[in-house]
Amino acid sequence: MEYNEKWPIELELASYHYDEEDETPAVNQVSLQIEKGSFVAVLGHNGSGKSTMAKLMNAIYLPTGGKVMVCGMDTASEDDVWSIRRHAGMVFQNPDNQIVANMVREDVAFGLENLGIPREEMLPRIDEALEAVRMTERAESAPHMLSGGQKQRVAIAGVLAMQPDVIIMDEATAMLDPSGRKDVLKTVRRLNRDKGMTVVWITHYMEEAATADRVVVLDSGKAVMDGTPAQVFSRVEEIKELGLDVPPMAELAMRLRNAGLPLDENILTVADMVKELTTTLCPSKSNI
């Protein structure tokens, strides 16, 4: 297959069985193309296979069926595994269990050390990565002195220093408090916007998915929905059937629509709702 730079990650009917005798695979024939520079949220409740899918994307797991291509490299080819992991960086769920070194700066250097980057080249890359996640002033701190959100930002910096094409956030906010979650999301959004970093954001929080360019919903290892947040969340009933929540405003909009108000389907946030209601209910005011 020719590598098309537009799609750094491509899944072709990829499946993954944890156990060979297992009837139902954790990921079941998923085909997906992640567009360069996009922010893709992957949603699903526990056991939907979303985390397994993330691990297929940087050759931690190899597909038991189908194919996964990362930047034109097949994850099944053993020679490319380190190159694949450099191109598709991964941030994991538990902030404590992915920091290796005793100092922030040295942890960011860990990936570079593994790649055998010369020291002179490491230093600017580390500074740049720390600056990108706004952790420069904590460069000399010990990891256990940081908050959960800060630790995740250090983990992001560690991935960034390796200059990847894609960052995969494997439920990286699941163990954080609300402010830490916001903090990490903001950091990654900024990387996506300012540096054009491709992001795969695995989560079960609706409000995080609502800010993505594209939402893929997984259920029992299958991709059941795929589209813009507005397209996906307007299908309120189906989402609820999958055991997922809908952003409150999307649900309110649906109820109002059912009650006869002609509201738009793209309402996800309070701001959207206010704007829509003003235009629908008081057309005169909206002109002001």
Place this chain on the structure above:
Amino acid sequence: MLRDITLGQYMPGNTVIHRLDPRTKILLTIVYIAMIFCVSSPVWYVIPLIFVAVCAKLSGITFKQLIKTIKPLRFLLLITFLLNLFFSAGATVLFQWGFIKITKEGLLTAVHFSMRLIFLVAGTSILTLTTSPIALCDGIEVLLKPLSKIGFPSHELAMMMTIALRFIPTLIEEADKIMKAQMARGADFESGNLFKRAKAMVPLLVPLFVSAFRRAGDLAMAMEARCYHGGEGRTRLRVLKFGMIDLYAALITVAALVLTILCGKWFP
């Protein structure tokens, strides 16, 4: 209660001794140990005494802190002293009462061995007091590197030590949390005899171990995801550099060793 721990004995500072390369300090500690074993009679402990005193002075370690490092050894010291005192063979009897006999030779040996122990511990403590655990790890890794040619896992050993140091605060925090959770369910860690208290630790240790193994699995995956594949072809952010002070320190220590040997030869 578990919060206020310090890793090892390290006293941060920026003195000449602190600034020495960890490799120098480790090697010179070995030279120092050799020096102790070259002391031939109790009188010549004056050389290591001066050596330790100068090192302590230079590194800002107080006499009190040095005594503190010997304190855990007090029983061992006492036993060593008494055993040597009573059970050494000798002709010159100083004191006899029944079957208890103290000879001049016995007394000298007792003092000699006790001094040897004290100086061993006090001197090597200067290494751990002035070198951070991480610097020690780095030093050990580089010093053991030649052994990797014959299959000794020097890089793996250093990586394991680094990770262990990194996770000590994390695991302590976790132990604290589990302890509180168990106490909230009525576990009693503080009363009863030693055996009872040891038994009470089981509901703390089992979850702690389980979680440590889970962490280890997670960490291994995270390390692999960041392209860790052993020590081969790896570069380092931290590099160790020898300076002029390392040379001076080496010269002084070796001179002290030579002096000790010569003193033993000339004035036994």
